[in-house]
Amino acid sequence: MASSETHRINVSSEVGKLRAVLIHSPDSGLGKVVPSKAQDWLFEDIVHLNTIRAGEYDYYVKLLLYFLDEDKIKGRLAHIDAPERDRNFYKPDHPDFYRSEKVVELQVLLMDILKDAAIKSQLVASVCAIEACSYEVQCRLMEYPHEVLARVFFSGTSDESELIFPPVPNFIFTRDIGIVINDHILLNKPMKEARKREALIAKYIFFHHPVFAGYRSNIIELTDTQHHFLLPNDSEAERVTLEGGDVMVVSKNHVLIGISERTNTEAAAQAVKRLFEKKVVEKATVIKIPNKRDYMHIDTVFTQVKENVWVMLGDFSNERMKGLQTDEVHRVLGVPTRMAHELKIFQFRREDPANPQLFPSLEDLLTDISVTDFGCNPADVHILLSGNNEFPYDAREQWTDSCNLLALGKGVVLGYDRNDKTIDAFREAGFNVVNVKDLLIQLEEGHLHASNLKDTLILMPSAELSRARGGFHCMSMPILRD
Numbered sequence: 001m002a003s004s005e006t007h008r009i010n011v012s013s014e015v016g017k018l019r020a021v022l023i024h025s026p027d028s029g030l031g032k033v034v035p036s037k038a039q040d041w042l043f044e045d046i047v048h049l050n051t052i053r054a055g056e057y058d059y060y061v062k063l064l065l066y067f068l069d070e071d072k073i074k075g076r077l078a079h080i081d082a083p084e085r086d087r088n089f090y091k092p093d094h095p096d097f098y099r100s101e102k103v104v105e106l107q108v109l110l111m112d113i114l115k116d117a118a119i120k121s122q123l124v125a126s127v128c129a130i131e132a133c134s135y136e137v138q139c140r141l142m143e144y145p146h147e148v149l150a151r152v153f154f155s156g157t158s159d160e161s162e163l164i165f166p167p168v169p170n171f172i173f174t175r176d177i178g179i180v181i182n183d184h185i186l187l188n189k190p191m192k193e194a195r196k197r198e199a200l201i202a203k204y205i206f207f208h209h210p211v212f213a214g215y216r217s218n219i220i221e222l223t224d225t226q227h228h229f230l231l232p233n234d235s236e237a238e239r240v241t242l243e244g245g246d247v248m249v250v251s252k253n254h255v256l257i258g259i260s261e262r263t264n265t266e267a268a269a270q271a272v273k274r275l276f277e278k279k280v281v282e283k284a285t286v287i288k289i290p291n292k293r294d295y296m297h298i299d300t301v302f303t304q305v306k307e308n309v310w311v312m313l314g315d316f317s318n319e320r321m322k323g324l325q326t327d328e329v330h331r332v333l334g335v336p337t338r339m340a341h342e343l344k345i346f347q348f349r350r351e352d353p354a355n356p357q358l359f360p361s362l363e364d365l366l367t368d369i370s371v372t373d374f375g376c377n378p379a380d381v382h383i384l385l386s387g388n389n390e391f392p393y394d395a396r397e398q399w400t401d402s403c404n405l406l407a408l409g410k411g412v413v414l415g416y417d418r419n420d421k422t423i424d425a426f427r428e429a430g431f432n433v434v435n436v437k438d439l440l441i442q443l444e445e446g447h448l449h450a451s452n453l454k455d456t457l458i459l460m461p462s463a464e465l466s467r468a469r470g471g472f473h474c475m476s477m478p479i480l481r482d
């Protein structure tokens with residue numbers, strides 16, 4: 001990568017052709033999660049490192065390269081994956097690493113900035129402060145070469161035998177470290193302790209890596225309020241937390257911000273205020289969803305597939321929110337659904353924030369975005385439902401990220417192969433469904449070109465990845481989209 005050059009940064013859509021994305025391949029820290037810490041580290045299970053890498057994530061890297069930076073991979077698949085190459089193509093600190101300017105590996109950016117002695121010592125001191133390391137450890141870290149230090153910052157270990165501090169296994173979910181909103185970057189303030197080091201490292205990368213040099217004055221950071229500092233007992237109240245899975249830029253002028261388990265009201269309010277002040281967007285819709293582990297961010301309950309197609313959890317549909325699926329007696333009595341109380345949607349406009357428009361259901365909002373922002377005909381809007389809206393597959397498949405898809409372009413999305421009923425919903429809506437392994441063969445043999453794909457759900461292997469509780473929307477931080 002030409003690391004001395006500023007890249008162009010711009011994201012004003014969830015579905016425009018993806019041109020550059022920030023990712024992080026599973027580092028050895030994922031193989032250090034132990035059962036007793038899994039929940040604290042936000043994993044629901046322990047994962048098998050080799051399988052999550054070679055059997056799953058590597059396919060994601062190959063596919064991204066095929067779509068974003070074809071020259072790095074086309075015609076080389078057999079060579080890259082030959083057993084004697086030992087996956088070197090996928091190892092950020094190996095000379096054979098793919099090093100792309102379009103599929104940007106976070107670990108490479110970290111290694112780059114650590115070459116600067118001043119940044120290295122600031123970052124070492126900061127990490128040691130939040131991890132409460134001894135001064136002796138701090139001095140030892142300063143001795144490590146940049147590539148070893150980068151590895152330690154991710155995995156917590158330099159030699160795989162001793163943990164200096166815990167790993168940060170959720171760093172594969174690059175969505176949650178920051179969000180590009182047009183040509184601005186909104187940094188995260190994570191709710192969970194397990195993700196603090198990620199935010200710190202991300203901050204240093206965005207402020208110091210030459211790739212982002214042209215955008216330093218466009219970085220937005222949220223801060224805790226002074227009320228928070230003055231509250232007794234480390235109160236959670238008024239603490240400001242925001243994670244990227246709760247922010248979606250649906251069009252040039254319109255951002256969605258969730259209030260969820262991870263993002264609180266104060267953070268959403270600050271973010272909207274700052275984005276309006278800086279004139280980054282004209283419209284900001286705040287979506288308050290129930291505070292629940294299953295729904296940690298709004299991108300776990302819906303994502304956009306193309307202008308007029310979305311995938312969503314059925315609990316938020318019109319029918320269910322208004323109790324229309326029930327019998328007549330229930331309907332007449334108006335037996336309220338729990339969700340109807342817990343979901344709140346406010347759409348603010350920059351010129352008149354005091355008078356937001358309210359939406360009664362998520363389905364109404366998504367339909368409105370398709371119609372108002374994209375000019376679609378209301379009759380053509382399709383909201384596909386998790387598990388094809390069949391009990392209990394709706395909840396089961398949402399839990400394994402059926403609603404958390406990454407669009408490589410309009411209508412071409414990546415999702416987990418395990419969500420059978422949701423896949424049926426895509427088929428019924430006229431989408432092609434293709435397995436990534438078959439697709440890569442077709443791309444490699446030249447029977448198909450990435451840019452020719454239309455309305456396709458690409459199925460990705462998921463047995464291990466889904467245990468980390470995130471899908472491909474979470475595993476991507478788009479930095480440039482058409």
Ligand SMILES: NC(=[NH2+])NCCC[C@H](N)C(=O)O
Pocket residue numbers: 041042043170173175176244245246296297299300468469470471473474
């Ligand atoms: N944008 C997202 N939905 N990210 C999912 C993050 C999953 C991660 N294990 C966590 O709980 O933090």
